């Protein structure tokens with residue numbers, strides 16, 4: 001897609017396990033993000049979300065290996081970048097906020113100095129006064145008073161530290177911000193406040209977002225589109241509103257009903273029976289067959305085809321249908 005900011009094609013990432021076999025944690029994954037757009041990547045623990053995030057930044061380390069596919073960011077082939085190109089690409093083109101990023105702040109260095117290091121390292125400025133001005137502006141946009149720049153990280157609350165890390169990730173005006181469970185370590189109220197702030201900043205500054213979380217209801221509320229992963233593959237992708245109201249894949253339906261909505265009426269939470277698939281033991285047919293409430297003979301024999309529709313696509317032999325009131329047809 002020519003108008004895409006990020007284009008991922010047939011990405012395959014394998015882990016070489018102790019017994020010299022491999023597991024494909026990410027298997028033939030393709031997606032794209034346009035400038036200023038937000039895409040959520042959802043799925044249970046172990047489905048491959050973080051592996052994708054690390055691969056996009058080329059931060060994956062052995063035993064992870066990218067064995068197939070293409071990652072093109074802003075017209076540049078990420079998998080073929082040299083060290084210098086990668087250094088520019090990270091932070092300037094794409095930056096990432098990790099789940100426990102707030103613990104990565106250096107405890108013995110003031111926030112001011114940590115910001116200054118970023119500007120110095122990436123050649124923005126070597127002038128301390130100028131760096132302080134830029135850092136104060138950044139802190140204030142994530143809701144931290146400028147005078148707190150003199151503080152050490154331990155003088156910040158957990159939420160403030162995570163917001164400071166988000167400010168750092170935005171320091172070089174990246175075109176894409178990858179958020180990998182950015183608020184999981186924080187309580188629900190702080191979590192919501194931070195996510196709201198990030199998406200407000202996105203509207204203001206126009207960067208694109210790849211938002212990774214297992215909390216699909218939070219994601220559907222904030223992202224333009226959502227991609228749902230199961231056992232290393234994207235099994236459904238579409239506009240958030242469609243995914244929220246009428247998901248076509250039984251796994252998306254189950255995932256959606258496993259989380260309480262923070263807005264709207266209380267609804268019954270169901271959960272999904274069984275456990276995530278062991279990637280060393282991929283069955284014939286559909287990967288979700290043993291946990292699916294709609295499983296049929298075909299699902300046990302033939303891999304589901306890709307079915308495209310106006311709002312996205314899904315892989316299933318038996319798509320879910322709804323009546324006019326939005327109730328699932330049994």
Ligand SMILES: Nc1ncnc2c1ncn2[C@@H]1O[C@H](COP(=O)(O)OP(=O)(O)OP(=O)(O)O)[C@@H](O)[C@H]1O
Nearest residue numbers: 015023025044045046047048049050051052063279
């Ligand atoms: N170091 C490793 N060695 C072998 N296999 C690994 C390793 N790290 C991850 N995996 C495999 O990759 C799969 C995907 O892991 P990944 O961390 O990307 O999932 P995730 O969806 O981000 O999970 P979570 O939500 O728990 O962070 C895991 O199920 C596991 O099989």
